[in-house]
Amino acid sequence: MSEQHGSWSGFPEPTHHSVSAPHWQAELNWPAGSRTLAYGNGRSYGDVCQNPGGNLTLMRGLSRLRFFDREKGLICAEAGVTLGELLAVTEPAGWFLPVTPGTQFVTLGGAVANDVHGKNHHLRGSFGHHVQSFNLLRSDGRTLACSRESNAEYFRASIGGLGLTGIITDVTVQLMRVPGPAIKTETLRMANLHEFFELNRASSDFEYTVSWIDCTARGKQMGRGFFIRGDHTESPPTPPLKRKSVPLTPPLSLINRLSVQAFNTLYSHKQWRKSVTSVQQRDSFFYPLDGLRHWNRLYGPKGFLQYQCVLPSLVAESACEEMLGHISDNGGGSFLVVLKAFGDIAPEGILSFPRDGITLALDFPFEGKPTLDLLARLDAITRAAHGAVYPAKDARMRGEDFRFYYPDWQQLDALRDPAIGSGFWQRVTGDT
Amino acid sequence: MNIIIVGATSAMAQHTARRYAKAGNRFVLIARNAQKLTAVADDLRARGAECETLTLDINDLDAHAGCVSASIAAAAPDLLLMAHGTLPDQQACEQDTALMMQEFATNGSSSLALLNEYARVFEAKGSGSIVVITSVAGDRGRQSNYVYGAAKAAVSTYLSGLRNRLSKCGVSVIDIRPGFVDTPMTADFSKGALWAKPEQIAAGIEKAVAKKRNIVYLPGFWWAIMLIIRNIPEVIFKRLSL
Numbered sequence: 001m002s003e004q005h006g007s008w009s010g011f012p013e014p015t016h017h018s019v020s021a022p023h024w025q026a027e028l029n030w031p032a033g034s035r036t037l038a039y040g041n042g043r044s045y046g047d048v049c050q051n052p053g054g055n056l057t058l059m060r061g062l063s064r065l066r067f068f069d070r071e072k073g074l075i076c077a078e079a080g081v082t083l084g085e086l087l088a089v090t091e092p093a094g095w096f097l098p099v100t101p102g103t104q105f106v107t108l109g110g111a112v113a114n115d116v117h118g119k120n121h122h123l124r125g126s127f128g129h130h131v132q133s134f135n136l137l138r139s140d141g142r143t144l145a146c147s148r149e150s151n152a153e154y155f156r157a158s159i160g161g162l163g164l165t166g167i168i169t170d171v172t173v174q175l176m177r178v179p180g181p182a183i184k185t186e187t188l189r190m191a192n193l194h195e196f197f198e199l200n201r202a203s204s205d206f207e208y209t210v211s212w213i214d215c216t217a218r219g220k221q222m223g224r225g226f227f228i229r230g231d232h233t234e235s236p237p238t239p240p241l242k243r244k245s246v247p248l249t250p251p252l253s254l255i256n257r258l259s260v261q262a263f264n265t266l267y268s269h270k271q272w273r274k275s276v277t278s279v280q281q282r283d284s285f286f287y288p289l290d291g292l293r294h295w296n297r298l299y300g301p302k303g304f305l306q307y308q309c310v311l312p313s314l315v316a317e318s319a320c321e322e323m324l325g326h327i328s329d330n331g332g333g334s335f336l337v338v339l340k341a342f343g344d345i346a347p348e349g350i351l352s353f354p355r356d357g358i359t360l361a362l363d364f365p366f367e368g369k370p371t372l373d374l375l376a377r378l379d380a381i382t383r384a385a386h387g388a389v390y391p392a393k394d395a396r397m398r399g400e401d402f403r404f405y406y407p408d409w410q411q412l413d414a415l416r417d418p419a420i421g422s423g424f425w426q427r428v429t430g431d432t
Numbered sequence: 433m434n435i436i437i438v439g440a441t442s443a444m445a446q447h448t449a450r451r452y453a454k455a456g457n458r459f460v461l462i463a464r465n466a467q468k469l470t471a472v473a474d475d476l477r478a479r480g481a482e483c484e485t486l487t488l489d490i491n492d493l494d495a496h497a498g499c500v501s502a503s504i505a506a507a508a509p510d511l512l513l514m515a516h517g518t519l520p521d522q523q524a525c526e527q528d529t530a531l532m533m534q535e536f537a538t539n540g541s542s543s544l545a546l547l548n549e550y551a552r553v554f555e556a557k558g559s560g561s562i563v564v565i566t567s568v569a570g571d572r573g574r575q576s577n578y579v580y581g582a583a584k585a586a587v588s589t590y591l592s593g594l595r596n597r598l599s600k601c602g603v604s605v606i607d608i609r610p611g612f613v614d615t616p617m618t619a620d621f622s623k624g625a626l627w628a629k630p631e632q633i634a635a636g637i638e639k640a641v642a643k644k645r646n647i648v649y650l651p652g653f654w655w656a657i658m659l660i661i662r663n664i665p666e667v668i669f670k671r672l673s674l
């Protein structure tokens with residue numbers, strides 16, 4: 001059967017794939033004559049979850065739990081379960097995901113394959129650091145039990161391995177004990193970029209830190225925004241968030257210069273006081289965007305691009321400044337700019353993105369060449385700073401840049417399953 | 433709560449079971465494939481429920497009585513969910529009567545045989561809910577799918593009579609009629625706007641049990657669609673290709 005399964009940003013335009021949709025482990029198979037790629041929940045922005053001309057193995061049908069040890073906080077589940085579905089089971093028992101990205105709609109397999117990070121990288125590292133083991137199905141029929149002790153090379157290659165080493169069938173994760181899922185937060189107003197770096201240094205004991213900045217601000221106000229830090233707290237159980245949905249894709253992007261400017265101005269004036277503390281429920285703290293289902297449709301049929309890079313600590317401040325300068329000069333702006341510090345923690349995977357430094361994430365509506373040109377200028381800054389761009393968010397970086405950011409890519413390529421391919425890998429390695 | 437599920441490996445049954453899976457609830461899961469059953473039971477156990485599994489091919493009528501008594505040995509059931517089924521190849525059935533009878537048995541008569549046993553169990557207990565997944569296809573015979581439709585209609589009619597009988601003793605009998613649902617049974621269909629996810633059906637089943645409903649179309653808009661379909665005069669209906 002042929003179906004369309006796109007990526008989150010709608011760029012590049014989704015193509016039809018032949019698909020297989022296993023509901024049982026025994027139904028996982030390898031299509032004859034074409035390469036396949038595991039597809040989690042399509043929450044990657046670009047083409048790491050696309051396989052043009054090939055097959056997709058849809059993993060959502062495999063979403064059963066295997067076991068949950070409530071004493072040790074160890075949970076094992078099939079790779080197609082979403083993090084939100086896991087939390088629904090672990091939270092009442094006092095256990096939380098030690099690392100969670102900004103949406104609960106990602107699968108366990110996707111979280112491993114992109115080695116996702118959360119707002120606590122400075123303390124906990126990335127998702128892969130908490131994976132105890134997983135099973136990896138190879139096209140030669142073997143199932144490799146991978147952990148730090150056994151098949152360690154496949155373990156390291158598959159964490160952040162972009163789905164290329166095989167199909168991850170189930171994963172065992174060590175959870176984190178928390179007093180409650182809600183977060184006691186402190187939101188601090190920052191006047192400029194320099195304050196971000198100061199606040200960041202002063203906040204390393206907080207479990208979570210993240211900043212939202214107004215990228216339309218220039219000059220002395222460049223980098224104004226909010227610094228948010230928080231810790232888990234005891235609280236009543238999370239009431240389900242009332243979800244709204246964008247029912248269809250409007251013919252034009254609703255996100256344009258005007259709305260971006262208005263939003264950023266409003267957002268940066270939402271709080272006059274220097275600091276506000278509050279208790280936020282899990283969903284509003286970790287997953288604010290999940291409250292609006294299909295928000296990606298707001299960008300219209302042409303879709304959008306996200307740019308997420310990491311800039312090494314040593315040069316982060318000047319490199320960030322240069323980037324923000326380019327963006328505000330360009331006037332296009334980005335709806336939300338997220339700034340956050342990664343800690344100096346050795347990566348678990350060969351191709352893991354998180355590394356010591358500051359990570360910056362921006363969304364741009366796709367307006368053709370001007371958008372690509374702007375991002376190319378950002379690439380030049382990232383490259384000069386010896387940083388890296390995040391494959392999970394990418395649909396356009398040049399192959400030579402990728403190979404520069406991830407010099408060990410050939411180690412992964414050597415362990416790639418010959419029956420697996422992806423649009424991303426083809427693009428950045430020139431593989432055919 | 434003690435819950436028995438027949439066809440426990442079906443997608444709709446699994447999602448329904450997850451909604452009831454918590455400490456204090458106990459499942460007896462019945463299905464024909466032991467390996468799949470183990471995976472389903474592990475999932476529900478990880479969610480805190482207690483589980484026992486029994487294998488049964490619904491068409492093995494001689495095994496029904498033993499299966500029923502094993503399933504109630506530890507505790508009397510509060511809820512029975514019947515969810516097994518197949519989607520017959522209608523054209524193949526037209527050419528092969530043995531196949532047709534087999535499909536009719538799986539979706540119809542064998543279900544009735546098992547229901548007949550459980551009816552006495554619930555009648556003796558005098559409480560609880562019997563929930564059976566039939567289909568909108570049972571509301572009217574269509575040329576594309578009438579073997580399946582006839583079997584589901586037989587079950588729906590049986591349930592209507594059973595409801596009449598058991599309402600006197602406080603047992604609710606609930607007929608769940610889903611429309612198009614994206615499950616392994618319909619893997620080969622291309623899916624359009626009318627299609628629902630098994631999670632939605634599961635939520636609807638839980639609500640129907642809580643509210644002791646009788647006949648429930650899921651999602652609810654199928655009630656209106658089937659009202660129209662049922663009321664098309666036969667002189668017109670017979671000319672349509674449905």
Ligand SMILES: Cc1cc2nc3c(=O)[nH]c(=O)nc-3n(C[C@H](O)[C@H](O)[C@H](O)COP(=O)(O)OP(=O)(O)OC[C@H]3O[C@@H](n4cnc5c(N)ncnc54)[C@H](O)[C@@H]3O)c2cc1C
Pocket residue numbers: 008037038039040041042043044045048049059079080100101102103105106107108109110111113114115116117118161162163164166167168169289392393
């Ligand atoms: C609103 C939003 C916020 C986000 N916030 C963050 C964030 O804070 N931090 C962060 O790190 N990321 C973030 N992301 C990105 C997201 O976490 C990753 O792209 C994630 O990997 C998506 O998971 P998925 O299950 O949708 O996988 P997909 O996008 O479908 O696939 C991702 C990759 O995983 C592979 N894969 C999936 N399943 C398997 C499997 N079973 N076996 C082998 N390979 C597999 C695929 O082949 C592909 O290479 C965000 C995304 C969105 C939409």
Ligand SMILES: NC(=O)c1ccc[n+]([C@@H]2O[C@H](COP(=O)([O-])OP(=O)(O)OC[C@H]3O[C@@H](n4cnc5c(N)ncnc54)[C@H](OP(=O)(O)O)[C@@H]3O)[C@@H](O)[C@H]2O)c1
Pocket residue numbers: 439440441442443444445463464465468488489490491514515516517518538565566567568609610611612613614615616617618630
């Ligand atoms: N999907 C739809 O669009 C739709 C619409 C209306 C009604 N329904 C009804 O909904 C119910 C659930 O189906 P589903 O959609 O969830 O499909 P499903 O996942 O394919 O489940 C069907 C189940 O029936 C079991 N089964 C088949 N033959 C059996 C037999 N002889 N003995 C015992 N078990 C048998 C299968 O067991 P194995 O796993 O061992 O094969 C499977 O678990 C069925 O009654 C179906 O008729 C479905």
